[in-house]
Amino acid sequence: MKRHRTGFLLTLLLCLGTAAAGATPTSATNRDPVVAALERFAHPLRTVEPRGDTGDLRPLDRMIGDARVVGLGEATHSSHDFFAMKHRVFRHLVEKKGFRTFALEAGWSTGLRLNDYVVHGKGDPKRIMREEFQADYLWWNNTDQLALLTWMRAYNRQHPHDPVRFMGDDLGWAGPELYDKVTDYVTRAQPGLRKRFAALYRGLRPTVPTGEYMAAYMTKPLVERRGMAARTGEALKLLRKQSPGADRTAYDWAVRHATVVDQVARFYAFDFGDGESEGQLADAMRYRDQVMADNTVWWQKHTGTKVLLSAHNAHLAYETTDPARYPRMQGAFLRDRLGAAYVSVGFTFDRGSFNALGEEGKNERFTVGPAAAGTNERTLDRVGLRDYAVDLRTVPEPARTWLDRKRPTRSIGTIYPDDLYDIALARSHDVLIHLHDIEAAKLRDQ
Secondary structure (H helix, E strand, O other): OOOOHHHHHHHHHHOOOOOOOOOOOOOOOOOOHHHHHHHHHOEEOOOOOOOOOOHHHHHHHHHHOOOOEEEEOOOOOOEHHHHHHHHHHHHHHHHHHOEEEEEEEEEHHHHHHHHHHHHHOOOOHHHHHHHHOOHHHHHHOEHHHHHHHHHHHHHHHHOOOOOOEEEEEEOOOOOHHHHHHHHHHHHHHOHHHHHHHHHHOOOOOOOOOHHHHHHHHOOOOHHHHHHHHHHHHHHHHHHHOOOOOOOHHHHHHHHHHHHHHHHHHHHHOOOOOOOOOOOOHHHHHHHHHHHHHHHHHHHHHHHOOEEEEEOOHHHHOOOOOOOOOOOOOHHHHHHHHHHHHEEEEEEEEEEEEEEEEOOOOOEEEEEEOOOOOOOHHHHHOOOOOOOEEEEOOOOOOOHHHHHOOOEEEOOOOOEOOOOOEEEOHHHHOOEEEEEEEEOEOOEOOO
16 A cells, blocks of 8 residues: 555554463363473463562563563554553562663653653653654553553652663654753853854754654655754764763763764655655664664663663564565664673464554554464464463474464554564564453543
8 A cells, every 4th residue: 555655654663564360262281282382381471450469470580581671562552451561561570670761662852751750750741642652653642651651650759769760762753852952961061062063953953743743854855854964963973072071971961862863863864765666765674773772772781770672573573574674673683782681572462452543544443353373373372371471482392393483473563454474483582472362552632
């Protein structure tokens, strides 16, 4: 289906294609040897809801080990169960494993605004979410995300000297606050460069809402977008040449903010084609996933916190689901940078509902029935547990060979309907959480 260039690009930013413990409707004594092997190593999950005892998550502690970054995915972009389970897992990891950062597939400047709320109580989270989660980020403006932020703020009131933090690692948007942070630092530390930075950033600082700004950016001619990137690149280069002075921490953060401003401009400076051809689309998407990994690793190292990273399964995986458009994913870059200190946890589900954009480009609620024969989900749902986690690295044969082979799997992004994708689960993730059914998230302001 052909789309206008602007809508096509914004969709690609998030579109990567398309319960209580107990027995499943199928018998726990299934004779399939693959199912039997999975069943022996699967650990039941009591619920996805972020409340009550989390003893059922203790096996996940062993699977995560000493990882500093844990990617926790989602098989759709807008289902309550994935959001709720991430909240539950994060609370558990904060309390039992010393994790202190929740990272989201959202803009760096968005993360800074939300971090100011959870750490310092600045601003209204509902307003921040409304202002920041627009365009294709609208899926994050839901009641589950608000519940997570509210819990983080409450935790920090009780632990002001050891706070949890919030970050965004993506490059779809650099808010006006980010430009202000860079120029404020230059004014304080390098006043002689103030006029130069003002000139380089002139006309780049957003003055309109997030969604409007993102859409308008892509209507600019390619030569203009590349000129904007040249200016952000020059500003970054100039700042890097300066001495850190006495306050190395302030300098490092200013350089990172300027880096993100440049990342956003450079991403939009790719040639995304005209709808008939894809231009440099694959290069742009590879750049995006590399940048998200770089931002996450930078944050982890400079804050010294362990990070739970929330994104789509495909972003957090080691192998791509769509090599023509997404040559290399964030998970692969994180493994390169962190090795065993990065662990990828994917999600699958058998049936249920989610929000996505329909064929007319409008937000709709979709419901799918049981997974079809021949899919990964069909076999996974035959395990005699309703919801469970399994370490894909330790399962025995014949399940190991089965997990290493590609077969059709749901990977639903912002648009539906979409095709299934051939995915080898054990080559994509370290750990898998399978849910029997899911329900659509409750979006705010819709």
